[in-house]
Amino acid sequence: MNRLRLFFWCLLLILWLAAPVQAGEAALRLLHINDFHGFAEPYQPLAAPELLGGMAALAGTVDRLRAERPTLLLAAGDMIQGNNWANLFQGKSSIELMNAMGFDAMVLGNHEFDFGQQVLTERIKEARFPVLGANVRGLGLIKPYVIKKVNGLRVAIIGVVTADTPTHTSPKNVAGLKFSPPAEAVANCLKELKGKADLVVVLSHIGYQEDRALAAQVPGIDVIVGGHSHTKVTTPERINQTVIVQAWEHGKVLGVLDLDLKDGKIVKYSGRLVEIKPGSGPVDAKVLEIVARYSQQVNALLDRPVGKTEVDLNGEQVRLRETNLGDLVADIMRRATGADVALLNGGTIRTSIRRGEIKAKDIYTVLPFDNYLVAIRMTGRQLKQALEHGVSGLPEGSGRFPQVSGLSFNCSRGAPPGSRVREVLVGGQPLQPGKVYVVATHDFLAAGGDGYRSFGEALKAGTGFRLLGGALTSKNLVYNNPGVWLRDLVIDYLKSRPAISPATEGRIKEVG
Amino acid sequence: MKVYVNRQPVEVLPGMTVRHALLAANLLDSLAEGKKPYDEWGHEVGLDGALTPEMKIHLK
Numbered sequence: 001m002n003r004l005r006l007f008f009w010c011l012l013l014i015l016w017l018a019a020p021v022q023a024g025e026a027a028l029r030l031l032h033i034n035d036f037h038g039f040a041e042p043y044q045p046l047a048a049p050e051l052l053g054g055m056a057a058l059a060g061t062v063d064r065l066r067a068e069r070p071t072l073l074l075a076a077g078d079m080i081q082g083n084n085w086a087n088l089f090q091g092k093s094s095i096e097l098m099n100a101m102g103f104d105a106m107v108l109g110n111h112e113f114d115f116g117q118q119v120l121t122e123r124i125k126e127a128r129f130p131v132l133g134a135n136v137r138g139l140g141l142i143k144p145y146v147i148k149k150v151n152g153l154r155v156a157i158i159g160v161v162t163a164d165t166p167t168h169t170s171p172k173n174v175a176g177l178k179f180s181p182p183a184e185a186v187a188n189c190l191k192e193l194k195g196k197a198d199l200v201v202v203l204s205h206i207g208y209q210e211d212r213a214l215a216a217q218v219p220g221i222d223v224i225v226g227g228h229s230h231t232k233v234t235t236p237e238r239i240n241q242t243v244i245v246q247a248w249e250h251g252k253v254l255g256v257l258d259l260d261l262k263d264g265k266i267v268k269y270s271g272r273l274v275e276i277k278p279g280s281g282p283v284d285a286k287v288l289e290i291v292a293r294y295s296q297q298v299n300a301l302l303d304r305p306v307g308k309t310e311v312d313l314n315g316e317q318v319r320l321r322e323t324n325l326g327d328l329v330a331d332i333m334r335r336a337t338g339a340d341v342a343l344l345n346g347g348t349i350r351t352s353i354r355r356g357e358i359k360a361k362d363i364y365t366v367l368p369f370d371n372y373l374v375a376i377r378m379t380g381r382q383l384k385q386a387l388e389h390g391v392s393g394l395p396e397g398s399g400r401f402p403q404v405s406g407l408s409f410n411c412s413r414g415a416p417p418g419s420r421v422r423e424v425l426v427g428g429q430p431l432q433p434g435k436v437y438v439v440a441t442h443d444f445l446a447a448g449g450d451g452y453r454s455f456g457e458a459l460k461a462g463t464g465f466r467l468l469g470g471a472l473t474s475k476n477l478v479y480n481n482p483g484v485w486l487r488d489l490v491i492d493y494l495k496s497r498p499a500i501s502p503a504t505e506g507r508i509k510e511v512g
Numbered sequence: 513m514k515v516y517v518n519r520q521p522v523e524v525l526p527g528m529t530v531r532h533a534l535l536a537a538n539l540l541d542s543l544a545e546g547k548k549p550y551d552e553w554g555h556e557v558g559l560d561g562a563l564t565p566e567m568k569i570h571l572k
Contacts, residue, residue, distance in 0.1 A: 047544060
């Protein structure tokens with residue numbers, strides 16, 4: 001009898017354990033970050049009164065919250081590129097950090113492609129978590145979705161990245177890849193997942209506006225964990241039956257979404273963003289070691305020589321006249337983009353470099369801003385307007401003063417602003433007002449920085465961006481590479497030569 | 513693409529961020545006054561956040 005009773009209870013236990021989850025209740029916690037961009041150390045954002053972020057503190061918070069509930073830790077893209085802490089190791093540091101933290105899944109962000117497909121493939125191989133991209137074809141090792149079993153729940157995680165990725169990076173980084181509309185990819189995955197998942201999470205790197213549109217357009221998504229737009233969604237939003245969250249940027253907050261499910265449906269949810277800053281809680285020692293180790297390597301790398309100059313490089317007078325350092329940087333810009341002409345504002349260059357060895361940190365001090373290159377088709381008239389604007393601040397020095405390559409002009413300080421630029425030669429030939437030239441500059445000026453309007457005007461005249469074979473084509477935009485900073489191009493140039501000795505060449509002559 | 517900053521339309525390049533939009537609208541200096549950018553649903557957005565066509569940003 002006792003054996004029979006024992007058998008009966010064992011059978012009951014087996015049946016209870018094997019019972020489909022839909023018949024019961026389950027709790028799940030989703031922890032999420034997005035757009036980390038290598039900000040592993042705490043930092044003080046613009047206009048912020050204190051340091052924020054820090055992955056050791058974030059990891060400590062993850063450890064604590066994980067212990068409270070069955071949890072999945074998710075990354076919504078843009079994890080391996082951005083800050084020196086990531087860039088100088090091409091994201092290897094980020095992956096090591098994420099492995100140590102035990103991430104459960106990550107979706108590709110547009111910036112994951114910035115180091116090229118070969119490097120990205122290496123990073124994916126190093127990752128001890130699946131890397132997702134349901135709407136990306138042609139890149140091996142990524143998966144459209146993964147099913148995680150947590151607390152008896154089958155959680156499907158589908159990853160999608162913005163289909164605009166080819167416009168956010170160099171075309172060579174996405175050669176051979178196809179990016180389809182995220183909604184279409186999600187809908188296809190949902191068909192495959194029918195009957196196989198108790199909860200569907202879309203891990204998205206398409207931006208908050210697009211997340212809302214996705215939720216409105218595609219039924220059957222329980223949660224969208226978002227990124228790309230760096231949106232601080234302090235309490236979750238719900239569109240139809242889909243809960244949408246996003247955790248700002250740079251690890252300054254950790255997203256927490258608690259879900260209670262019954263019979264396969266979310267019956268209760270609550271979400272919040274936990275602020276992360278130094279002293280906000282215990283740190284994770286392993287992550288602290290990883291952060292510190294790579295930070296030390298950053299300092300060591302920045303202290304390394306990258307080149308040599310046989311002359312002083314003048315960064316002091318860039319706001320008043322042509323200098324050899326201005327010429328050098330402009331030449332590098334023109335070369336990198338294949339443009340006819342390059343123009344940058346003197347204010348981009350912050351200091352000089354003395355004759356002798358050049359270290360990486362010297363270039364970082366000369367060019368501290370995260371500027372990237374663009375090249376735009378402009379008429380000769382628009383180019384001259386840009387030059388006039390550049391010299392309009394004289395005789396006072398101003399950040400807008402132009403440093404140029406591929407052209408020369410005379411500047412009459414005594415003339416009124418707007419009428420100072422004379423005898424412009426492009427490639428040795430007189431500038432023709434109606435002719436179209438390809439002009440390299442950087443994103444700050446292209447967006448209208450320092451009052452430069454000509455670039456925006458030129459771009460407006462050629463609106464209608466479209467993709468052909470993954471590459472950006474547009475009437476007036478010739479080159480656009482947000483993934484590579486100007487200063488890294490300068491470093492690469494210096495490394496390629498035993499020494500440099502730039503001299504001013506009379507590109508900007510003062511007359512009358 | 514066109515986005516709006518405090519209802520002012522500005523043109524920016526693909527790949528540009530909230531920072532560029534504020535620059536194009538001549539409002540980047542507002543950040544030093546303590547203002548922050550928000551989307552049309554009232555969520556603060558990071559300066560490096562991506563833009564989407566017709567996005568509406570408000571500084572407050």
